[in-house]
Amino acid sequence: MKKSFKITARDLKSSARTGVITTPHGKIKTPAFAPVASQGTIKGLLHSQLESLGAQLMLVNSYHLYLRPGIETIEKLGGIHSFISWEKPILSDSGGFQIHSLSPLVKVKKQGVEFTSHLDGTRIFLSPEDVIDIQRKLGSDIMMLLDYFLPFPSSEEKTKEAVELTTYWAQRSRTHFLKQESPQLLWGISQGGIFWDQRNKSIEDLMELDFDGYALGGLGIGEPKSQFMDIVEKTNEVLPEARPRYLMGVGYTSDIVKTVAAGVDLFDCVMPTRNARNGTLFTSQGRILIKNKKYENDERPLDDNCSCYTCQNFSRAYLRHLYERQEISSAILNTIHNLYFYLDIFRKIRQAIQSHSYQQFMQSIIDKEEE
Amino acid sequence: MKKSFKITARDLKSSARTGVITTPHGKIKTPAFAPVASQGTIKGLLHSQLESLGAQLMLVNSYHLYLRPGIETIEKLGGIHSFISWEKPILSDSGGFQIHSLSPLVKVKKQGVEFTSHLDGTRIFLSPEDVIDIQRKLGSDIMMLLDYFLPFPSSEEKTKEAVELTTYWAQRSRTHFLKQESPQLLWGISQGGIFWDQRNKSIEDLMELDFDGYALGGLGIGEPKSQFMDIVEKTNEVLPEARPRYLMGVGYTSDIVKTVAAGVDLFDCVMPTRNARNGTLFTSQGRILIKNKKYENDERPLDDNCSCYTCQNFSRAYLRHLYERQEISSAILNTIHNLYFYLDIFRKIRQAIQSHSYQQFMQSIIDKEEE
Numbered sequence: 001m002k003k004s005f006k007i008t009a010r011d012l013k014s015s016a017r018t019g020v021i022t023t024p025h026g027k028i029k030t031p032a033f034a035p036v037a038s039q040g041t042i043k044g045l046l047h048s049q050l051e052s053l054g055a056q057l058m059l060v061n062s063y064h065l066y067l068r069p070g071i072e073t074i075e076k077l078g079g080i081h082s083f084i085s086w087e088k089p090i091l092s093d094s095g096g097f098q099i100h101s102l103s104p105l106v107k108v109k110k111q112g113v114e115f116t117s118h119l120d121g122t123r124i125f126l127s128p129e130d131v132i133d134i135q136r137k138l139g140s141d142i143m144m145l146l147d148y149f150l151p152f153p154s155s156e157e158k159t160k161e162a163v164e165l166t167t168y169w170a171q172r173s174r175t176h177f178l179k180q181e182s183p184q185l186l187w188g189i190s191q192g193g194i195f196w197d198q199r200n201k202s203i204e205d206l207m208e209l210d211f212d213g214y215a216l217g218g219l220g221i222g223e224p225k226s227q228f229m230d231i232v233e234k235t236n237e238v239l240p241e242a243r244p245r246y247l248m249g250v251g252y253t254s255d256i257v258k259t260v261a262a263g264v265d266l267f268d269c270v271m272p273t274r275n276a277r278n279g280t281l282f283t284s285q286g287r288i289l290i291k292n293k294k295y296e297n298d299e300r301p302l303d304d305n306c307s308c309y310t311c312q313n314f315s316r317a318y319l320r321h322l323y324e325r326q327e328i329s330s331a332i333l334n335t336i337h338n339l340y341f342y343l344d345i346f347r348k349i350r351q352a353i354q355s356h357s358y359q360q361f362m363q364s365i366i367d368k369e370e371e
Numbered sequence: 372m373k374k375s376f377k378i379t380a381r382d383l384k385s386s387a388r389t390g391v392i393t394t395p396h397g398k399i400k401t402p403a404f405a406p407v408a409s410q411g412t413i414k415g416l417l418h419s420q421l422e423s424l425g426a427q428l429m430l431v432n433s434y435h436l437y438l439r440p441g442i443e444t445i446e447k448l449g450g451i452h453s454f455i456s457w458e459k460p461i462l463s464d465s466g467g468f469q470i471h472s473l474s475p476l477v478k479v480k481k482q483g484v485e486f487t488s489h490l491d492g493t494r495i496f497l498s499p500e501d502v503i504d505i506q507r508k509l510g511s512d513i514m515m516l517l518d519y520f521l522p523f524p525s526s527e528e529k530t531k532e533a534v535e536l537t538t539y540w541a542q543r544s545r546t547h548f549l550k551q552e553s554p555q556l557l558w559g560i561s562q563g564g565i566f567w568d569q570r571n572k573s574i575e576d577l578m579e580l581d582f583d584g585y586a587l588g589g590l591g592i593g594e595p596k597s598q599f600m601d602i603v604e605k606t607n608e609v610l611p612e613a614r615p616r617y618l619m620g621v622g623y624t625s626d627i628v629k630t631v632a633a634g635v636d637l638f639d640c641v642m643p644t645r646n647a648r649n650g651t652l653f654t655s656q657g658r659i660l661i662k663n664k665k666y667e668n669d670e671r672p673l674d675d676n677c678s679c680y681t682c683q684n685f686s687r688a689y690l691r692h693l694y695e696r697q698e699i700s701s702a703i704l705n706t707i708h709n710l711y712f713y714l715d716i717f718r719k720i721r722q723a724i725q726s727h728s729y730q731q732f733m734q735s736i737i738d739k740e741e742e
Contacts, residue, residue, distance in 0.1 A: 041693055041700040048680065069667065069692045076668050077688055085684045296440065297447050309419065313456045317448055321440045322412055328702055329412040 001212045004185055005244045005265075011358040014261035015236050018353045021213075021244050021265075023057075023089040023141035024183040025081060030244060030265035031256075031353075033346045034059040034091055035339055036273060040084040043273050044335035047086050053308075053336065054343045057088060057141070059268045062134050063095030063102070067117055071137045079139030091268070092140035094131050096147040096189070096217070097249070108148060108165065128169035129176040136182065144215065145173045147189040152222040159193045166191045167205035174209050187213035187246065194219075194227045196234055203238050213244040213266075220250040229258060236263040253282075253345055254369040257362040260349055272342045276334035279323045282341045286371060288316070290334070295320045308340035309333075372583045375556055376615045376636075382729040386607050386634035389724045392584075392615050394428075394460040394512035395554040396452060401615060401636035402627075402724075404717045405430040405462055406710055407644060411455040414644050415699075415706035418457050424679075424707065425714045428459060428512070430639045433505050434466030434473070438488055442508045450510030462639070463511035465502050467518040467560070467588070468620070479519060479536065499540035500547040507553065515586065516544045518560040523593040530564045537562045538576040545580050558584035558617065565590075565598045567605055574609050584615040584637075591621035600629060607634040624653075624716055625740040628733040631720055643713045647705035650694045653712045657742060659687070661705070666691040679711035680704075 009018040021028040035042050035050065038061040042050055050058065060080060065071065077083040080090055096113075099106055103115040112127035126134075131146040146169050148162040170188055177186050188206035192199030206214060216235060219228055232247065239245055244265040250256065251269025272282065279290040283303035288295070290302075298316035310319070310333040322330035345365070352361035380389040392399040406413050406421060409432040413421055421429065431451060436442065448454040451461055467484075470477055474486040483498035497505075499517045506514040517540050519533040541559055548557050559577035563570030577585060587606060590599055603618065610616055615636040621627065622640025643653065650661040654674035659666070661673075669687040681690070681704040693701035716736070723732035 039692070039696045039698060040689070041698050044699045046680075046700060046703060047684070068695065069688070073668055073688065073692075077670050077686065083686070083689055083692075085686075085689065297444055299448055309417075313418070315448065315454070315456075317440070317444065318411070318454055318456065321410070321444075321454075324439065325410045327410060327412050328415045328699060329417060331699055332417060332703070 001210050002185065004212050005242065007242070009354045011261070011353050012356060013359050014362075015263035016261045016349075016353050016358050016362075017263065017265070018350050019244065019265060021089075021142075021185075023185060025087060025089045025141050026056075028056045028089055028266075029350060031260050031346055031349050032056055032266050033342050034266065034268040035342075036061075036268055036270045037084075038064045040065065040080065042335070042339075044277060044331040045273075045339070047084075049336060050339070051088070053340050054347065055088075055339070057091055058086065059091045059093060060084075060138070060140065061095065061098060062092050062131065062138065063098035065138065066095065066134055067119055071134050075137045079137070081139060089141040090138075091142040092135045092138050092144065093248075094135070094144040094146045094189070095126075096144075096149045099126075100149045100151070110165070110168070112169075113146070113148075128173040132173050132176050132186075136180070136184065140184065142185045142187055142213070143177075144187055145170050145189050145211075147191055147217050149218055150191065150193060152193065152218075154193055156195045156198065159191070159195050159198045162191050163198045163202040163205070166202060170206055170209055170211075174211070185212040187211055187215055187244075189215040189217040189248070190235070191218050194223050194231055196231065199231055199235065200238060203235060207238075207240060211243070213246060214239055215246040215248050216264075217248050219247065220255065225255075228255070229262075232259045232264065233262045239263070252369065253342075254366045256345070257349065257365045260353075261358070261362060272338035273335055276338040277331045279330075279334065281334060282338055284368070286368065290316065290320050290323050292320075302337055303341075306337065306340065306344075308337050310337040310340075372581050373556065375583050376613065378613070380725045382632070382724050383727060384730050385632035385733075387632045387720075387724050387729050387733075388634065388636070389721050390615065390636060392460075392513075392556075392636075394556060396458060396460045396512050397427075399427045399460055399637075400721060402631050402717055402720050403427055403637050404713050405637065405639040406713075407639055407641045408455075409435045411436065411451065413706070413710070415648060415702040416644075416710070418455075420707060421710070422459070424711050425718065426459075426710070428462055429457065430462045430464060431455075431509070431511065432466065432469060433463050433502065433509065434469035436509065437466065437505055438490055442505050446508045450508070452510060460512040461509075462513040463506045463509050463515065464619075465506070465515040465517045465560070466497075467515075467520045470497075471520045471522070481536070481539070483540075484517070484519075499544040503544050503547050503557075507551070507555065511555065513556045513558055513584065514548075515558055516541050516560050516582075518562055518588050520589055521562065521564060523564065523589075525564055527566045527569065530562070530566050530569045533562050533564075534569045534573040534576070537573060541577055541580055541582075545582070556583040558582055558586055558615075560586040560588040560619070561606070562589050565594050565602055567602065570602055570606065571609060574606060578609075578611060582614070584617060585610055586617040586619050587635075588619050590618065591626065596626075599626070600633075603630045603635065604633045610634070623740065624713075625737045627716070628720065628736045631724075632729070632733055643709035644706055647709040648702045650701075650705065652705060653709055655739070657739065661687065661691050661694050663691075673708055674712075677708065677711065677715075679708050681708040681711075
């Protein structure tokens with residue numbers, strides 16, 4: 001695989017590191033956060049706003065885009081970057097998670113996955129090769145393998161099967177991917193739930209195939225925090241140091257800083273954007289539920305320490321008014337704030353690692369979230 | 372009243388003129404368009420975006436803001452400009468129209484209007500003096516009188532009553548307004564429907580009271596176009612030249628350019644913003660219904676001749692995708708385009724009047740709309 005990752009600094013007291021992922025559409029400084037743009041847009045935000053918040057990449061969803069507007073449409077329009085007019089890196093999720101969470105009647109077969117479109121009931125079959133082809137047509141910078149995602153809790157027996165099938169699909173995906181020259185990066189997704197033997201096996205299988213990056217899938221889905229951290233810390237011992245690591249779907253800031261200390265480089269989560277639309281706002285002093293009547297006459301910004309457009313211009317009272325009136329600008333202003341909050345934490349994570357103050361920074365985030 | 376309006380150029384072949392309205396929060400070059408921000412926000416747009424589209428003022432609605440968040444809240448937060456963080460001119464509508472269009476069980480009495488809140492059924496009474504006080508507390512730059520609005524069609528008998536009551540309320544409003552020094556401007560609203568005798572009487576009554584500006588209310592609500600134009604043209608003969616004229620709620624671009632030729636200086640309408648959210652987009656080549664399947668693979672911008680952010684960056688295919696997915700960014704991008712389209716027409720109207728080419732410009736707009 002390609003030499004797409006370079007480590008630029010290391011924390012002396014943990015496995016936290018800063019690095020750079022080089023993609024066909026530019027570089028991503030890690031640790032990095034990928035805002036979720038399932039349909040090719042951040043909900044509530046224009047690309048220009050996302051860029052000025054400091055986002056380095058966005059995550060789009062192959063499953064959603066495959067169903068609508070369809071891959072042929074996107075291909076005709078020059079691929080995903082051209083279709084959505086975003087010239088920075090794009091990571092495309094394979095859809096493994098969405099097939100299992102959105103579709104009724106999923107049948108996992110050795111040859112691939114058969115499922116019903118959650119939109120119109122059409123029966124669809126996708127092989128691991130199909131999922132590669134879809135993402136190739138999208139032209140995303142980072143492609144993800146089709147994996148076999150299991151909910152929590154699942155038995156070890158079932159988890160073992162899922163790992164075996166994920167490995168088998170990974171082999172087929174890689175073989176298919178290598179048939180054509182491509183500047184795109186291909187990352188593996190490990191499964192195994194919270195069973196270390198299975199997780200370890202999954203990672204070893206993927207490493208043998210050699211991918212451009214390694215994701216941890218099927219975590220942060222309801223398992224106890226201690227087991228979650230235990231697994232992430234153990235993967236740190238076995239994953240290749242020189243490849244980027246991606247913890248999928250994990251969004252609590254305390255989990256983020258702790259797993260960065262266990263060597264994780266990339267995150268994505270709907271938390272900042274979904275919470276924004278629901279009126280839950282993250283601040284340096286804790287969460288604010290903006291619909292609360294106590295903010296009715298509150299002329300302070302959401303967060304005195306925040307430099308975002310929302311906090312620089314608007315009071316809690318006005319934001320509450322917009323939320324209560326269900327104005328579109330409520331979703332926009334809240335999303336700007338929450339995404340700024342997240343992206344700013346990642347800027348600070350990178351700075352702290354480079355200035356050898358990561359331990360204090362991590363502790364301050366954990367202390368605030370535990371308040 | 373104050374010297375708040377200055378005419379800066381005149382069309383030689385019509386009554387079209389350019390001018391400047393001076394308000395406590397700055398100047399408005401006329402003819403001007405006031406985007407509608409009923410709740411203190413343009414639906415789908417941030418203030419910063421509205422400003423960069425070239426908006427000179429916004430219209431807020433006293434009725435909506437009185438009900439929620441309440442005038443006391445806005446007053447505590449320093450008035451409407453401070454509450455919504457918009458430092459440019461604000462025109463507040465009196466609520467006369469909303470009381471009649473939104474509230475069930477309206478009783479118009481000599482002393483004022485009694486109505487039921489459309490939100491929670493509370494019975495509310497507002498006198499003309501109350502409506503002045505509400506707008507004084509808001510601190511808007513241009514305040515509108517409480518008027519007695521009638522739907523179309525209404526009998527001449529009923530219209531005569533409405534004119535008499537509007538005049539009576541106008542007297543009381545003016546007397547009350549003059550009790551306190553204020554930098555705010557107070558504009559009258561004439562009624563009279565399409566009955567010239569009534570409309571003429573209404574205007575004469577208001578002129579006798581002397582207001583900072585004169586609005587035409589109760590037009591563009593379903594009456595035949597020829598009668599509508601006839602009335603506007605006749606008002607042009609009687610309204611004082613030296614005061615700004617405001618045609619409320621009229622939004623078809625052909626009506627706008629024709630009534631500018633009859634001396635109208637100010638307009639407001641929800642058309643560009645509401646249509647944007649419904650996927651109807653205005654272009655120099657006519658309207659586009661973006662949900663139409665024929666745009667599925669259309670890589671052209673909405674309008675080749677448009678310089679807005681939407682047209683400079685995105686294809687019809689992507690805009691259709693966002694609209695079909697009901698993404699918030701669909702409303703945002705469409706609103707940017709439609710408001711840019713409207714504000715650009717007003718820029719061109721002003722340029723055309725000043726460069727003595729208004730007749731050709733007006734005809735080009737009429738020809739396009741009639742296509």
